[in-house]
Amino acid sequence: MVKLGIRGKMLFYVLVPLVAILGLLGAYTTYSSVSMAERKAVEVVSASAKAAANGVSAYVGELVASTRTMARVVESANPADPDARDRVLKTLEYLLSKTPLVMSSWTVFEPNAFDGRDQEFVNRLGYKEKGRFMGTFLKVNGKVSRSFDIAEQMLASEEEAGSWYLNPLRSGKDTVTDPYFYNYTGVQGDDKFIASICIPV
DSSP states (O other), X not given: OOOOOHHHHHHHHHHHHHHHHHHHHHHHHHHHHHHHHHHHHHHHHHHHHHHHHHHHHHHHHHHHHHHHHHHHHHHXXXXXXXXXXXXXXXXXXXXXHTSTTOOEEEEEOXXXXXXXXXXXXXXXXXXXXXXXXXXXXXXXXXXXXXXXOOOHHHHHOHHHHIIIIIHHHHHOSOEEOOOEEEOSSOOTTOOXXXXXXXXXX
């Protein structure tokens, strides 16, 4: 056993607590710095997320306004005009060509609800077996063309048409769907991840 003199004992009793205190201060400072850095990181990420959400919200608002404009154009069409269907479809095609980041525009009416002339259009000019007025346009690489992806069976199916057709039809309210996969072309693997903005007319 080592015997310490008075000076050694004093140094021991002063240095050991001092080293312990300094160690505790160092640990506390490190912990505080890490906590502060974490708080700052959370604040920065939260601010960035809020800014991005506001940007997305503003963009979706613009798309809803654009879709409402399309709906009003369709709504204002004169069904007594023998070319009304063609005029509406050309307008949808044109508006889609002028709306960036939108890949499709469409309209679907209940049987005979547009012009009462569905029977004249049965299996003609791209209309299906009931002649119902409906049309879809798809934009690929800036080029707009008509798509014939909507079928009567699809419109009758809760699973296939529920969120984008039946819900707005039944509620009479504007609807923005949750994103989902949809295939416009029927080509396997050509599914697109989309959300629909639906305005009932």
